[in-house]
Amino acid sequence: MTRLIATIIIGLTLLCGGHADTKGTIVNYQCVRCGTLLRLDHTPASQGCRAGGQHRWQELGALGRDYYSCRRCNTLVEVSAEPTDQGCPAKGRHEWNRLGHMGDTHYRCDRCLLEVTCNRTPSPTGCAQGGRHVWHRTDN
Ligand SMILES: [Zn+2]
Ligand SMILES: [Zn+2]
Numbered sequence: 001m002t003r004l005i006a007t008i009i010i011g012l013t014l015l016c017g018g019h020a021d022t023k024g025t026i027v028n029y030q031c032v033r034c035g036t037l038l039r040l041d042h043t044p045a046s047q048g049c050r051a052g053g054q055h056r057w058q059e060l061g062a063l064g065r066d067y068y069s070c071r072r073c074n075t076l077v078e079v080s081a082e083p084t085d086q087g088c089p090a091k092g093r094h095e096w097n098r099l100g101h102m103g104d105t106h107y108r109c110d111r112c113l114l115e116v117t118c119n120r121t122p123s124p125t126g127c128a129q130g131g132r133h134v135w136h137r138t139d140n
């Protein structure tokens with residue numbers, strides 16, 4: 001019962017929060033130029049790119065509970081389906097690998113330093129440092 005109430009409150013907060021024109025779908029946006037990753041329900045502002053000038057935003061996919069990482073630019077995203085390969089900040093196309101589904105246990109790769117919370121050891125494929133991820137559980 002408590003959980004149900006909490007779910008309703010979170011739902012209302014999402015509905016009421018943010019902009020009036022919200023459609024409720026949170027999307028991962030990444031700037032192709034500086035690599036900044038944002039989760040929003042609308043296209044972010046273009047001012048203030050760290051690479052100089054304006055951001056150039058690429059939609060990677062809707063927010064979800066699967067982790068994907070790109071072996072080229074080391075971007076980590078939480079999405080509901082495989083992200084688009086368009087617009088890797090490391091030039092060209094992203095090369096995504098699915099690391100796993102969101103869970104309760106915290107893991108970090110010793111090599112590329114990505115951190116995820118999964119129920120089982122994430123996939124070793126596609127570490128940005130070359131070769132395989134080396135995942136260790138971290139207790140916290
Ligand atoms: Zn940018
Ligand atoms: Zn990439």
Ligand SMILES: [Zn+2]
Pocket residue numbers: 109110111112113114126127128129132133134
């Ligand atoms: Zn790694």
